[in-house]
Amino acid sequence: MRNEFLIPNFSFLTFERKVTMDIIKPRTLSGFMELLPGKQAQFERMLSILRDTYSSYGFAALDTPVIEDAQILLAKGGGETEKQIYRFQKGDSDLALRFDLTVPLAKYVALHCNELAFPFRRYQISKVYRGERAQRGRFREFYQADIDIIGDGKLDILNEAEIPAIIYKVFRGFGLNRFQIRVNNRKILTGFYAMLDLAEKSGDIMRTVDKLDKIGPEKVKAILLDDCGLTDAQADEILRFIAIRGTNADVLAALEGYACRSELFDLGLEELKAVTQNLSAFGVPEENFAVDLTIARGLDYYTGTVYETTLLDHPEIGSVCSGGRYDNLAGYYIDRALPGVGISIGLTRLFYVLDEQGLLNPELPTAPCDALVLPMTADAAPSIAVAEALRSSGLKVQLYGEQKKFKQKMAYADKIGVPFAILMGEDEISAGKCAVKNMRTGEQVLLTPAEAADHIKAALSANNGPIILEK
Amino acid sequence: MRNEFLIPNFSFLTFERKVTMDIIKPRTLSGFMELLPGKQAQFERMLSILRDTYSSYGFAALDTPVIEDAQILLAKGGGETEKQIYRFQKGDSDLALRFDLTVPLAKYVALHCNELAFPFRRYQISKVYRGERAQRGRFREFYQADIDIIGDGKLDILNEAEIPAIIYKVFRGFGLNRFQIRVNNRKILTGFYAMLDLAEKSGDIMRTVDKLDKIGPEKVKAILLDDCGLTDAQADEILRFIAIRGTNADVLAALEGYACRSELFDLGLEELKAVTQNLSAFGVPEENFAVDLTIARGLDYYTGTVYETTLLDHPEIGSVCSGGRYDNLAGYYIDRALPGVGISIGLTRLFYVLDEQGLLNPELPTAPCDALVLPMTADAAPSIAVAEALRSSGLKVQLYGEQKKFKQKMAYADKIGVPFAILMGEDEISAGKCAVKNMRTGEQVLLTPAEAADHIKAALSANNGPIILEK
Numbered sequence: 001m002r003n004e005f006l007i008p009n010f011s012f013l014t015f016e017r018k019v020t021m022d023i024i025k026p027r028t029l030s031g032f033m034e035l036l037p038g039k040q041a042q043f044e045r046m047l048s049i050l051r052d053t054y055s056s057y058g059f060a061a062l063d064t065p066v067i068e069d070a071q072i073l074l075a076k077g078g079g080e081t082e083k084q085i086y087r088f089q090k091g092d093s094d095l096a097l098r099f100d101l102t103v104p105l106a107k108y109v110a111l112h113c114n115e116l117a118f119p120f121r122r123y124q125i126s127k128v129y130r131g132e133r134a135q136r137g138r139f140r141e142f143y144q145a146d147i148d149i150i151g152d153g154k155l156d157i158l159n160e161a162e163i164p165a166i167i168y169k170v171f172r173g174f175g176l177n178r179f180q181i182r183v184n185n186r187k188i189l190t191g192f193y194a195m196l197d198l199a200e201k202s203g204d205i206m207r208t209v210d211k212l213d214k215i216g217p218e219k220v221k222a223i224l225l226d227d228c229g230l231t232d233a234q235a236d237e238i239l240r241f242i243a244i245r246g247t248n249a250d251v252l253a254a255l256e257g258y259a260c261r262s263e264l265f266d267l268g269l270e271e272l273k274a275v276t277q278n279l280s281a282f283g284v285p286e287e288n289f290a291v292d293l294t295i296a297r298g299l300d301y302y303t304g305t306v307y308e309t310t311l312l313d314h315p316e317i318g319s320v321c322s323g324g325r326y327d328n329l330a331g332y333y334i335d336r337a338l339p340g341v342g343i344s345i346g347l348t349r350l351f352y353v354l355d356e357q358g359l360l361n362p363e364l365p366t367a368p369c370d371a372l373v374l375p376m377t378a379d380a381a382p383s384i385a386v387a388e389a390l391r392s393s394g395l396k397v398q399l400y401g402e403q404k405k406f407k408q409k410m411a412y413a414d415k416i417g418v419p420f421a422i423l424m425g426e427d428e429i430s431a432g433k434c435a436v437k438n439m440r441t442g443e444q445v446l447l448t449p450a451e452a453a454d455h456i457k458a459a460l461s462a463n464n465g466p467i468i469l470e471k
Numbered sequence: 472m473r474n475e476f477l478i479p480n481f482s483f484l485t486f487e488r489k490v491t492m493d494i495i496k497p498r499t500l501s502g503f504m505e506l507l508p509g510k511q512a513q514f515e516r517m518l519s520i521l522r523d524t525y526s527s528y529g530f531a532a533l534d535t536p537v538i539e540d541a542q543i544l545l546a547k548g549g550g551e552t553e554k555q556i557y558r559f560q561k562g563d564s565d566l567a568l569r570f571d572l573t574v575p576l577a578k579y580v581a582l583h584c585n586e587l588a589f590p591f592r593r594y595q596i597s598k599v600y601r602g603e604r605a606q607r608g609r610f611r612e613f614y615q616a617d618i619d620i621i622g623d624g625k626l627d628i629l630n631e632a633e634i635p636a637i638i639y640k641v642f643r644g645f646g647l648n649r650f651q652i653r654v655n656n657r658k659i660l661t662g663f664y665a666m667l668d669l670a671e672k673s674g675d676i677m678r679t680v681d682k683l684d685k686i687g688p689e690k691v692k693a694i695l696l697d698d699c700g701l702t703d704a705q706a707d708e709i710l711r712f713i714a715i716r717g718t719n720a721d722v723l724a725a726l727e728g729y730a731c732r733s734e735l736f737d738l739g740l741e742e743l744k745a746v747t748q749n750l751s752a753f754g755v756p757e758e759n760f761a762v763d764l765t766i767a768r769g770l771d772y773y774t775g776t777v778y779e780t781t782l783l784d785h786p787e788i789g790s791v792c793s794g795g796r797y798d799n800l801a802g803y804y805i806d807r808a809l810p811g812v813g814i815s816i817g818l819t820r821l822f823y824v825l826d827e828q829g830l831l832n833p834e835l836p837t838a839p840c841d842a843l844v845l846p847m848t849a850d851a852a853p854s855i856a857v858a859e860a861l862r863s864s865g866l867k868v869q870l871y872g873e874q875k876k877f878k879q880k881m882a883y884a885d886k887i888g889v890p891f892a893i894l895m896g897e898d899e900i901s902a903g904k905c906a907v908k909n910m911r912t913g914e915q916v917l918l919t920p921a922e923a924a925d926h927i928k929a930a931l932s933a934n935n936g937p938i939i940l941e942k
Contacts, residue, residue: 057869058839061515066598067557067611093500399528402622
């Protein structure tokens with residue numbers, strides 16, 4: 001409320017009535033993640049990797065409103081969305097908070113399609129809202145980190161081939177090696193079911209097959225027979241198909257055996273080959289990528305390549321990055337074919353799970369600064385000058401201004417976990433130097449400000465480990 | 472809605488019913504800023520400067536929920552807040568969207584005070600919500616970029632002295648030179664009014680004096696006489712006081728003339744001297760700083776140093792960065808003295824005004840990438856490899872995958888405003904090189920990927936102008 005340059009005297013916060021007021025117990029709503037500074041620093045590192053990686057592939061940053069017209073967000077309507085959405089009136093307006101970043105993107109592209117260049121590539125890393133039942137590890141406010149590439153009428157398969165490279169760079173950026181990007185193509189699945197005369201039932205079948213990892217083949221078969229009404233032969237054929245395993249080359253070779261029986265299948269196979277054949281050019285190692293015919297993604301709007309990403313040592317987390325190709329982004333808002341491909345990372349939940357499982361690297365500094373300058377003399381000017389000199393060299397530096405005993409100052413340095421304390425006493429000042437204390441080793445050296453900057457930077461860069469630890 | 476690793480089949484978005492659906496006209500709510508990609512790139516640059524500058528002074532990133540318990544946000548209650556706040560029920564919960572970042576900070580510090588180290592320094596750059604009357608240039612969703620330093624019981628004046636340095640670095644980071652940080656101290660004002668036996672009326676007087684720039688001294692005097700009930704002599708004394716002008720040394724010398732008549736005044740003068748005396752150590756030039764006795768800030772909770780910042784060539788914009796020292800951050804939530812000092816930048820409105828007035832530097836690239844790689848051959852692998860090589864050198868690179876005519880490809884490059892196009896034809900590929908076309912000059916050179924990276928980086932760094940242009 002401080003910055004009110006149109007009506008400078010306008011005020012929400014007056015503490016005039018403080019004397020008579022009651023104290024209200026502070027709390028943060030359940031289902032809302034609010035981190036302490038050290039944890040927030042770890043979260044910020046992940047945000048930074050995401051921003052940098054998405055940007056490096058030429059995605060434009062996008063920032064849409066949290067609040068939208070409820071009619072627009074609920075254009076599809078029905079189902080869980082209506083129950084979970086935060087919806088409210090303000091004046092005559094029927095408003096709601098976004099529950100994902102895809103619907104606002106559809107609105108944005110439909111609204112601005114004549115001003116955008118297609119393919120339009122955007123990333124958005126923002127909070128979304130779902131009033132779900134409160135439950136440990138489920139969040140009502142959470143970050144999604146999305147990229148999408150939207151074409152006008154057409155979109156080349158090369159865009160689908162590029163997505164695994166971006167996923168790979170993100171998770172390598174987090175410090176991981178043991179993850180796998182699992183890829184399939186919906187045209188292959190739909191074409192295959194058409195071969196079995198099961199085109200009508202393909203949605204139900206895919207949703208069932210998607211549960212294979214969780215419930216196993218016997219239960220999948222039981223559902224296919226009992227709920228989907230398949231014959232025993234059809235169910236066996238499907239189980240044989242999704243049991244195809246091996247290297248990417250093995251799986252592609254097995255798929256060739258089904259070729260020439262469905263145009264859609266053949267097209268899907270061509271697409272899958274296009275996605276896999278450029279992996280090495282994109283720098284994605286074979287071991288981080290697998291064609292996996294069990295992947296379908298539940299959403300009916302995917303029409304081509306679909307993606308899931310699992311941490312190999314933590315399959316219980318499920319897919320940490322998913323998405324796929326769709327043919328019609330904005331059909332609710334505009335009569336124009338806007339096909340696209342995109343992925344999403346549910347960052348808040350991913351962070352929560354990584355933290356719960358102790359996978360966040362505790363060795364990385366989480367202090368808000370690299371160095372804490374402690375003035376030991378009445379005149380703070382020399383300490384200020386040293387702090388400014390260190391900042392201009394690129395370091396994050398806090399000046400500690402409180403009049404406290406030395407022991408209390410060092411206790412503060414310990415508590416914030418700062419890597420270096422800079423002690424500025426009479427002797428240091430008169431020598432034009434500063435005492436640089438490594439808070440971890442206890443080692444203390446007398447250096448000029450320029451030397452101190454180099455000394456600190458060298459130590460920090462040596463401690464530049466991964467954000468996520470593989471155990 | 473893509474990433475649902477607990478319930479993978481759960482879906483909001485099914486396009487099954489697409490055939491029968493009506494088209495809903497897309498729109499963005501009025502009062503909500505939604506930028507096209509080029510403008511968003513300019514906005515992101517300002518966000519980046521703010522994050523980097525705040526971090527460099529050792530402020531920890533903080534991220535509090537957008538939704539809070541309405542009772543907590545409205546602890547103070549009454550007035551404009553209740554009318555403007557977005558408040559709604561969800562189940563049994565009385566919820567509201569934050570209308571600033573100070574109240575959530577107060578809640579956070581009260582809630583976590585035993586886990587935080589004091590002084591606690593945090594920055595938060597986040598959206599806040601006020602359902603104000605729709606009006607050109609007024610926003611219902613807007614970014615505030617805040618820093619605060621919170622002490623436990625006490626907070627040294629050195630923290631107040633540091634704030635102008637941070638404001639200075641931010642606006643220099645934006646590329647500005649022609650701005651002034653105007654500083655006053657509320658203790659001086661309150662002490663001065665006490666000397667005139669006007670302590671009871673000091674709030675009303677300060678709010679009146681705050682209008683001096685807008686309405687001039689005659690009207691200020693009229694209000695002081697008619698509405699505040701001052702005597703002619705008292706009003707003249709006040710006008711004489713706030714007319715004190717000159718260099719910082721001049722103003723401080725004039726203030727010495729009022730010393731030893733009010734303890735509070737004397738304390739305020741000591742504080743003001745402490746703030747001004749360290750300016751050069753902090754690297755703030757005299758011309759960017761002014762002691763200004765007319766600054767009061769409307770908010771009654773400021774108790775010491777107060778800050779405003781104006782663009783010298785654009786006084787009509789008003790203060791673009793304001794704040795001050797307060798004695799009690801979280802009195803509504805906890806019985807513990809938590810004094811602090813903070814400032815806020817209303818970033819959305821600032822950006823809007825800068826853009827309206829044509830002050831955003833149009834020379835800075837706003838493309839989402841530095842280079843656009845255009846494959847000219849059927850096999851995209853060599854183009855992919857070049858794109859990856861350029862990315863690994865730190866460049867932002869988009870691979871253009873569409874099957875279009877050369878002219879259309881170049882039209883796309885023009886439309887997104889990319890600085891460089893990389894043409895990958897047979898000749899370039901067989902020579903192990905790429906054709907690097909400067910889209911501004913038209914110059915085209917044949918280079919290896921490593922040379923191309925250096926060539927592009929050199930050109931980009933030469934075009935590293937200010938975000939805001941001074942005219």
